Amino acid sequence: MAVVFDRPHALCDCNLHYCPGCTHGIIHRLVAEVIDELGVEGKTVGVAPVGCSVFAYNYFNCDMIEAPHGRAPAVATGVKRACPDDVVFTYQGDGDLAAIGTAETVHAATRGENIVVIFVNNTTYGMTGGQMAPTTLPNQVTQTTPYGRDVNTAGFPIRVCEMLCTLDGVALAQRVAVDTVPHIREAKKAIKKAFQNQIDGKGFSIVEILSTCPTNWGLSPVEALDWLRENMMPYYPLGVYKDSEKGVK
Amino acid sequence: MSERVLMKGNEALAAAAINAGCHHFFGYPITPQTEVAAYMSKMMPKVGGVYLQAESEVAAINMVLGAAAAGKRAMTSSSSPGISLKSEGVSYIAGSDLPCVIINVQRGGPGLGGIQPSQADYWQATKALGHGDYQLLVFAPSTVQEMVDMVTLAFDKADEYRMPAMILADGMLGQMMEPVTLPEPVKELPKKEWAACGHENKRPHNIVNSLYIEPDELERLVDERYERYAHIQETEQRAECIMTEDADIVVVAFGATARIAMSAVRAARQEGIKAGVIRPITLWPFPNDILKETAKTAKAFLTVEMSKGQMVDDVKLAVECAKPVHFFGRTGGVIPQPNEVLEQIRKIAGGIK
């Protein structure tokens, strides 16, 4: 019987630990498909974050390194400088990338570090049980904003792509989502472009992926996708914020 | 062997690291170690190596983690406050069984402290540079030549035992110039089958990681590491003994302080006091054996440090409190003077008689 749909080779044959309805699984698959299609698994090194996707090092079939919280871009810098011909990517959540690791992210970007950053934004610290993240929306209820995020005391969410697109070292800053099939296709195109940028030596590419956290949001998977569309997309508009071929949006 | 040249400790250290095959340096400026970074920035491009000024000490040590995970000899250097910032990364490096070399050109603390020489990071280096059950190899040079020799040794031992190694220097050693002979550049480096640098479809994927969510598994890994540590404690203790054979009073001092102790001991000998020096060269593993042996003949020990007394407990443990262990130290960047140490030796000698 002909196989029409298979697990990408760059994804290990194992059960992922993610909650039902979590979109990390889709994003893992997209990254793995891109690695397969570009034929670079043998020279790819991934850097896993701290957070829900910490076990990414067990899920990707390429060589993997687990970084301290927020430091993935610095670790990836070390790998890329050591092995310039390797393809190096980080896989990070919003707390990891935009709170504790902001300095590492911004400076890897401004150096034009020739790496790929996969940034999964689900507005929450998932692993620790749903606390406020730097991307938590105004008035959003989390474990540590039980009355909703009050911007007067907790400040405003960070729009990472908008912030990074001003930096000369950035080759690609694009925000995508994985809530619908067309968006998933778009997300894969962006990820592929980011990897291709690295192979072509273009510099720092970040793909921000709007993602859901049904467990911590207290919603069903379908409701979570609706919530993403209704609440996240207006605050975090999808699109290409910088493409070195086309300039800043 | 090249000719003897006059070099600053910090520069000699950097030059020696390059010759030891370290072509990946990640730094951040801080007095009194900045010459290491400056030298690296000048020389690395000439040898096809990488010098990168990181955005912080935190980032620098994680870049070291990345380069070390990819199988390269990597190094970072800093001074006391910066080392505190690196402690997170050092713990992860130890937990990932990665070799690397960290330089601490110590200055006075706590906090921003001062910029003059100090040895007040002894506890940090030997007991608790970061969280968790782990040790660093800690080397304490006392001359510029030894800075050179120990960098090579540190890289070799770090690779051999797959653990981070530290050169614990101080502002005096970093800033002073002495004649040095640099080693020839190493030609061959050890192979690292565990490195995460791309499997080229020839082997299963390598994972460099410090997370073990199952307590039993984590305990087993830490136990394995401690078996390695036990072997290191048996085989890697290093110390220099000077005039200790007949010494009644043995001064224990490391690094630059050992040289001051040496001046005091020479003066004491001229006064007819039988004094000697034990200079720990490895601070971890601490040279327990030689101290224990010396305790059989010595009548008293005097620990001299540029701190409020951080090594003195290790000396007491090593001699199993068989003989009195006295302490003299200056801190905050004040360098103890030979006559101050001599005064202590005289006092102890008076007590012995």
Add this chain to the structure above:
Amino acid sequence: MADLNMVFAGFGGQGILFLGKVCAYAGLMDGKEVSWLPSYGPEMRGGTCNCSVCLSDEPIASPLVVNPNVLIAMNGPSFDKFIDTVVPGGTVIVDSSLVKSKTDRDDINVFYIPATEQADKNGLKGLANIILLGKLFKETGLVSEDALELGVKKSVPAKKQHLVESNMNAIKLGGSL
């Protein structure tokens, strides 16, 4: 020769550290053990500045010179700070163009040399430090003449070797004062 434990002191920018480096290199060229220890930090940039230089036939124990047997002082504050630390019988060379006070100690050999004035007068601007070194060399014979010249050559950066000649002239001038 007995060990030389030297302190050179003055303002930042007078070439104190360079003076020390020449001595240390000259000692090395003479086959001696040497050490050079600078003061460091903010004082490098305009304040007072000093360095300890040791020359010995034995490995140097403490590189920090507390009681020097040689002192070169190039400003008033340094002269005041160090003059009483010199061991009896020690040699002190003072730039009397800049140091106006004198010591009443009679157990040390003090030479007051108007080095800065002489440098300006003889087209050796900025080489008062080396003029004082010339005087020190004449009074103590700290190293051989060949070693001293080699010390200068080694201390002057490769790209500035044309300055070796003026440095040697300054040494000669210092010896004649």
